[in-house]
Amino acid sequence: xxxxxxxxxxxxxxxxxxxxxxxxxxxxxxxxxxxxxxxxxxxxxxxxxxxxxxxxxxxxxxxxxxxxxxxxxxxxxxxxxxxxxxxxxxxxxxxxxxxxxxxxxxxxxxxxxxxxxxxxxxxxxxxxxxxxxxxxxxxxxxxxxxxxxxxxxxxxxxxxxxxxxxxxxxxxxxxxxxxxxxxxxxxxxxxxxxxxxxxxxxxxxxxxxxxxxxxxxxxxxxxxxxxxxxxxxxxxxxxxxxxxxxxxxxxxxxxxxxxxxxxxxxxxxxxxxxxxxxxxxxxxxxxxxxxxxxxxxxxxxxxxxxxxxxxxxxxxxxxxxxxxxxxxxxxxxxxxxxxxxxxxxxxxxxxxxxxxxxxxxxxxxxxxxxxxxxxxxxxxxxxxxxxxxxxxxxxxxxxxxxxxx
Amino acid sequence: xxxxxxxxxxxxxxxxxxxxxxxxxxxxxxxxxxxxxxxxxxxxxxxxxxxxxxxxxxxxxxxxxxxxxxxxxxxxxxxxxxxxxxxxxxxxxxxxxxxxxxxxxxxxxxxxxxxxxxxxxxxxxxxxxxxxxxxxxxxxxxxxxxxxxxxxxxxxxxxxxxxxxxxxxxxxxxxxxxxxxxxxxxxxxxxxxxxxxxxxxxxxxxxxxxxxxxxxxxxxxxxxxxxxxxxxxxxxxxxxxxxxxxxxxxxxxxxxxxxxxxxxxxxxxxxxxxxxxxxxxxxxxxxxxxxxxxxxxxxxxxxxxxxxxxxxxxxxxxxxxxxxxxxxxxxxxxxxxxxxxxxxxxxxxxxxxxxxxxxxxxxxxxxxxxxxxxxxxxxxxxxxxxxxxxxxxxxxxxxxxxxxx
Numbered sequence: 021x022x023x024x025x026x027x028x029x030x031x032x033x034x035x036x037x038x039x040x041x042x043x044x045x046x047x048x049x050x051x052x053x054x055x056x057x058x059x060x061x062x063x064x065x066x067x068x069x070x071x072x073x074x075x076x077x078x079x080x081x082x083x084x085x086x087x088x089x090x091x092x093x094x095x096x097x098x099x100x101x102x103x104x105x106x107x108x109x110x111x112x113x114x115x116x117x118x119x120x121x122x123x124x125x126x127x128x129x130x131x132x133x134x135x136x137x138x139x140x141x142x143x144x145x146x147x148x149x150x151x152x153x154x155x156x157x158x159x160x161x162x163x164x165x166x167x168x169x170x171x172x173x174x175x176x177x178x179x180x181x182x183x184x185x186x187x188x189x190x191x192x193x194x195x196x197x198x199x200x201x202x203x204x205x206x207x208x209x210x211x212x213x214x215x216x217x218x219x220x221x222x223x224x225x226x227x228x229x230x231x232x233x234x235x236x237x238x239x240x241x242x243x244x245x246x247x248x249x250x251x252x253x254x255x256x257x258x259x260x261x262x263x264x265x266x267x268x269x270x271x272x273x274x275x276x277x278x279x280x281x282x283x284x285x286x287x288x289x290x291x292x293x294x295x296x297x298x299x300x301x302x303x304x305x306x307x308x309x310x311x312x313x314x315x316x317x318x319x320x321x322x323x324x325x326x327x328x329x330x331x332x333x334x335x336x337x338x339x340x341x342x343x344x345x346x347x348x349x350x351x352x353x354x355x356x357x358x359x360x361x362x363x364x365x366x367x368x369x370x371x372x373x374x375x376x377x378x379x380x381x382x383x384x385x386x387x388x389x390x391x392x393x394x395x396x397x398x399x400x401x402x403x404x405x406x407x408x409x410x411x412x413x414x415x416x417x418x419x420x421x422x423x424x425x
Numbered sequence: 426x427x428x429x430x431x432x433x434x435x436x437x438x439x440x441x442x443x444x445x446x447x448x449x450x451x452x453x454x455x456x457x458x459x460x461x462x463x464x465x466x467x468x469x470x471x472x473x474x475x476x477x478x479x480x481x482x483x484x485x486x487x488x489x490x491x492x493x494x495x496x497x498x499x500x501x502x503x504x505x506x507x508x509x510x511x512x513x514x515x516x517x518x519x520x521x522x523x524x525x526x527x528x529x530x531x532x533x534x535x536x537x538x539x540x541x542x543x544x545x546x547x548x549x550x551x552x553x554x555x556x557x558x559x560x561x562x563x564x565x566x567x568x569x570x571x572x573x574x575x576x577x578x579x580x581x582x583x584x585x586x587x588x589x590x591x592x593x594x595x596x597x598x599x600x601x602x603x604x605x606x607x608x609x610x611x612x613x614x615x616x617x618x619x620x621x622x623x624x625x626x627x628x629x630x631x632x633x634x635x636x637x638x639x640x641x642x643x644x645x646x647x648x649x650x651x652x653x654x655x656x657x658x659x660x661x662x663x664x665x666x667x668x669x670x671x672x673x674x675x676x677x678x679x680x681x682x683x684x685x686x687x688x689x690x691x692x693x694x695x696x697x698x699x700x701x702x703x704x705x706x707x708x709x710x711x712x713x714x715x716x717x718x719x720x721x722x723x724x725x726x727x728x729x730x731x732x733x734x735x736x737x738x739x740x741x742x743x744x745x746x747x748x749x750x751x752x753x754x755x756x757x758x759x760x761x762x763x764x765x766x767x768x769x770x771x772x773x774x775x776x777x778x779x780x781x782x783x784x785x786x787x788x789x790x791x792x793x794x795x796x797x798x799x800x801x802x803x804x805x806x807x808x809x810x811x812x813x814x815x816x817x818x819x820x821x822x823x824x825x826x827x828x829x830x
Contacts, residue, residue: 024549031700038499038708041506070494079491086484086682089475093682094443101446129534129684132707144429145550158704165704277491277498277711279534279684295436299563299570301706302537303443306682308713 030164035370036157037065037385037399040377048374051367053422060405061381062412067271067356067403072329075273076322077314082278085310092307098294099127099304103312110316111284115238115265116255123287126294127304127312131239131268131281134293136162137300138235138264138283141292142201143168150194150202152186153391154359156209156237160391163203171199174393175208178350178361183216184208191223195230202227205237206253210359210390210399212352214244220251224258233289235264240355242323243272245331248353254285261286269315271356271403272326278308330356333402333409340413344420356403359387361396364425369395372423380415435569440775441562442470442790442804445782453779456772458827465810466786467817472676472761472808477734480678481727482719487683490715497712503699504532504709508717515721516689520643520670521660528692531699532709532717536644536673536686539698541567542705543640543669543688546697547606548573555599555607557591558796559764561614561642565796568608576604579798580613583755583766588621589613596628600635607632610642611658615764615795615804617757619649625656629663638694640669645760647728648677650736653758659690666691674720676761676808677731683713685720735761738807738814745818749825761808764792766801769830774800777828785820 033039040063062068085092092100101121108121119125128134135158143149145167151159153172163170171194176185184206191202202223207214215223227234236253244250254263268281283293297303334352341347346363365372369386376382387397402409438444445468467473490497497505506526513526524530533539540563548554550572556564558577568575576599581590589611596607607628612619620628632639641658649655659668673686688698702708739757746752751768770777774791781787792802807814 022549024547027549028546028697028700031697031704033502033700033703036502036703039502039703041501066499068495069498074491079488082487082491083484086479086487090473093474094471096446097438097441097444129538129706129710130708133534133705136705141433142429144427144432161704165701279706279710279713292433292436295433295438296570298438298441298444299436299566300538300541301534301684303535305534305684305710308684 027165031161035386035389040065040383043374048378051371051375052379057380057415057418059381059411059415060408062404062408063383064400064402064404065383065385067274067401068405069274069276071405072274072326072403074275074277075269075314075318078275078278078311081311081314082307085307088310092310095304095309097298097303098125098290099309103127103309107282107312108284111267111282114316115252117252117260119284120287124290125282125284126290126297127309128281128283128297129301129305130279131237131266131270132158133301134266134268134281134283135235135237137293137296138266138289139163139203140166140296141289142233142235147201148194148197148199150191150199152204152208154210154387154394155390156205157389159203171197175211177208177211177213178348183219184213186215186219188219188222192226195226195232199232201233201235203235205239207240207354209240209355210357210387211350212355212357212359213350214248214250214353217249217251220253221256224253224256227262228259233262233286235266237266239266239268240271241267243327243330243356244354245327245334245352250354261288264289269312273315275311278311279305280308280311330403333404333406334358336406336410337402337413340410340417344417347420356401358400358402359397362398362420365423366425367423369398373398375423376416376419380412380419382412382416432570436566440791440794445470445788448779453783456776456780457784462785462820462823464786464816464820465813467809467813468788469805469807469809470788470790472679472806473810474679474681476810477679477731477808479680479682480674480719480723483680483683483716486716486719487712490712493715497715500709500714502703502708503530503695504714508532508714512687512717513689516672516687519721520657522657522665524689525692529695530687530689531695531702532714533686533688533702534706534710535684536642536671536675537563538706539671539673539686539688540640540642542698542701543671543694544568544608545571545701546694547638547640552606553599553602553604555596555604557609557613559615559792559799560795561610562794564608576602580616582613582616582618583753588624589618591620591624593624593627597631600631600637604637606638606640608640610644612645612759614645614760615762615792616755617760617762617764618755619653619655619758622654622656625658626661629658629661632667633664638667638691640671642671644671644673645676646672648732648735648761649759650732650739650757655759666693669694674717678720680716683716684710685713685716735808738809738811739763741811741815742807742818745815745822749822752825761806763805763807764802767803767825770828771830772828774803778803780828781821781824785817785824787817787821
C-alpha cells in the first residue's frame with residue numbers, strides 16, 4: 021500500500037453517520053435473534069429537519085439572494101461584506117467578544133468546511149495536536165489527513181458533575197510535549213456535556229502560557245437546557261489571535277440543507293482559511309449566504325420553544341434508557357446528542373448497530389467513531405419527531421435485552 | 426517563516442479573480458496618465474449572471490428540493506442516489522462513455538470542490554504532477570498545497586492552429602521523469618482553445634503507457650463555437666480507472682450561485698474523493714443538488730442560443746482588440762475567456778490591471794495567475810452584457826494606447 025492509499029484508509033467512512041445506505045448487509049442474518057420489530061424507522065445519525073423545520077424566513081432569504089443575482093452569486097471568497105458586517109455584530113454579541121467583519125470572519129460551505137479550513141490552516145505534517153476523546157470524529161480524521169500527530173486528552177463525561185470532565189493535566193502535558201493546537205467541541209459531540217467556566221478558563225490560561233492555538237467548535241451552543249451556563253472561550257481574555265470559533269445554523273436552526281458555516285476570531289488564521297477556501301471550494305456558498313440574514317434574527321420565542329421541545333425529548337429518552345440495567349448515560353446539557361454506554365452484549369457494538377437498523381429500523385452511530393474508549397457506546401441525535409423517537413428507543417431497549425450477554 | 430507560513434504564502438489570492446476589492450490602492454495615483462474614462466464598470470474576472478441569467482427551471486428545482494426536506498438536506502456524502510442516477514445517464518450520453526451512478530460519480534460544492542478533491546486524492550508530498558502552462562491557476566496551487574512537484578508542460582496556444590498546442594513530447598518527458606498525474610482544462614482556461622482529437626488521443630496513449638492518472642476539467646465543454654470539434658478524453662478508450670472528468674453548471678448555465686460541481690470516472694478515485702468530502706464539506710450541497718435536475722435538460726434551443734450570443738460577443742471584442750498594434754489574441758473555440766497578450770507597456774502588467782480598474786472601471790485578471798510565461802497577458806471572461814463589454818474594451822484599447830512604451 022503506498023502512502024496515499026494508507027492516508028485514505030484512515031479516512032474510512034463506512035460507519036460514518038449518513039453513510040449507512042452504502043453498507044453491505046454481510047453476515048447479519050446469522051446473528052439475528054427473534055423477529056423484526058415494527059415501527060416508524062428513525063435515523064438518529066442526524067437531526068430530522070422535517071420534524072424540526074428550518075428556522076422561519078430562511079427560504080425567503082434564499083429566494084431574495086437569487087433575486088439579487090450576480091452580487092450574491094459572486095462575493096469575496098470569505099463571503100459578502102454586507103453579510104459579514106451583519107453577522108460580525110450578532111456573533112460578537114452572542115459570544116461576548118469583538119469580531120472583525122473585515123479580517124476576522126469567514127463564511128464557509130457548512131460548519132464542516134470551517135473546521136477543515138481551520139485545521140488545514142494550523143496543522144502541518146508532524147505537528148502535535150491535542151484532541152479530546154471522545155469528540156467529533158472529523159477532528160481526529162482531519163489531523164490524520166494533514167499528517168499531524170494526535171495527543172489524546174480524555175474527557176470523563178460519564179462521571180464528572182458540573183463540568184464536562186476534561187483531564188486538564190493531560191491537556192497541560194500535551195502542551196508541554198509540544199502540542200501547538202487544541203481542537204474540541206463545546207458542547208461536546210457526542211456526549212452533549214458543556215465545559216464549565218473553570219474548565220474554559222483553564223484552557224485559555226494553558227493555551228496562552230504555551231503559545232497554543234485553540235479551535236473550538238460551538239455548533240450547538242444555542243441549544244442549551246435549563247440550568248446550563250455556557251462560557252465562550254473567546255470571551256475569557258485569551259489572546260484573540262489564538263482562537264478560532266466555529267459555528268453554523270445547521271443544527272438548532274435546521275438549516276443544514278443550505279450548507280452554511282462560519283469561523284471567526286484570529287485574523288491570521290482566518291486570512292489563511294480564505295486563501296485555502298479559494299482552492300477548496302472557491303468561495304462562500306453563493307446564494308445560500310443570504311440565508312444568514314435570518315440567523316440570530318429568529319422571531320421572539322422561537323429559540324426557547326425549540327430548546328424546550330428538545331429538552332422534553334431528551335428527558336423521555338433518557339428515562340427510557342435509564343431504566344435498562346447496565347445502560348449508563350449522562351444527561352446532555354446542550355445540543356441534541358445522547359451517548360449511552362451499553363451493557364455487555366453477545367455481539368460487537370458494530371454488529372449491534374447493524375442489527376438495530378436491520379431488525380428495528382433504528383439508525384445510530386457506533387461510539388468507536390468518536391474515540392477508542394467509546395467502543396461500547398452509541399450516539400443518537402434526538403432532534404426527531406418526539407413520538408417516533410420514543411417508540412424507536414422502546415425497540416432499542418427490547419433489542420438490548422435480546423442481545424445481552 | 427515556518428513551513429505552514431511558507432505553504433500559505435504560495436497560496437496568495439491577492440490577484441485572484443473576485444478578490445480585487447481586497448486590494449489596497451497603493452501607489453496607483455503616481456502612475457496615472459490622463460483622466461478617468463467614464464462608462465459602465467465591467468468585471469471581466471468572472472461571468473455576469475445578470476447578463477446571462479441562470480438556466481430556466483433552476484430556482485424552481487431548488488425550491489422543490491427545500492420542499493422535499495430532510496431527504497434532500499441529508500444525502501449520501503457523494504450526493505443523492507436518485508440525482509446521481511439521472512446525472513450519470515446524461516453525463517454518459519454527453520461524454521460518450523459509461524458513468525457508474527453507484528461508484529463512479531460524486532456531486533461536490535462547486536467545480537472547484539471537485540478539482541480539490543481529485544487532486545487531494547491523487548497527489549502526495551513529493552509526487553510529480555504534469556501541469557499545463559498556462560492553465561487554471563488552482564491546478565498549480567493545489568499541487569503546491571499538497572507538496573507535489575510541478576512538471577510544467579507548455580501550451581503554444583497563440584501560434585498553434587487546429588489544435589490547442591500542447592507540447593506532447595514535454596508531456597511524454599514528464600511521464601518518463603515519473604509524473605503520475607496530469608491535470609489540465611479543456612477547453613483551456615485561460616486561452617479558450619480546444620484540444621484536437623489527435624492531442625486528446627495522444628494524451629490517452631501516453632497516460633496508459635506510463636500508468637498515469639489524468640484529471641480533466643471540462644467545465645466549459647458545452648459552450649462550443651461554430652466549427653469546433655470536442656473530444657472527451659474518457660471516450661478515447663483510455664483505461665477508465667485512469668481518468669477523472671470534472672464538470673459543473675456554473676458557467677454556460679450561470680448556476681454558480683448554487684455552488685454545484687460533479688466529478689466522474691475512476692471508481693477508485695471517486696471513492697477516495699467521497700471519504701475526503703466527508704471531512705472537507707461533509708456532503709454534496711444539500712438542497713442545491715436538486716438544481717441538477719435542470720442540467721442537460723434545458724429547453725430546446727436554449728444552449729445553441731446561449732452559444733450564439735457568446736460567439737457574437739467574442740467576435741466583436743476580438744475585432745476591437747485585433748485592431749490594436751501589438752495585441753495578440755487567438756480566437757477562442759469554446760468557453761468565455763479571451764487571453765490577449767498586450768504590447769510592451771511603460772508599467773508592469775500587474776500595475777496596468779490596477780490602472781484599468783481605477784481609471785476605466787474594468788476588472789481583468791493578470792496573466793501571471795495562469796503561468797510564468799503569461800505575464801504579458803490578461804484574462805477576460807466575456808460572458809457579459811454585450812454592449813457594456815464592447816464599451817469597456819474601447820476603454821481598455823484607449824488605455825493600452827496611453828500606457829504603451
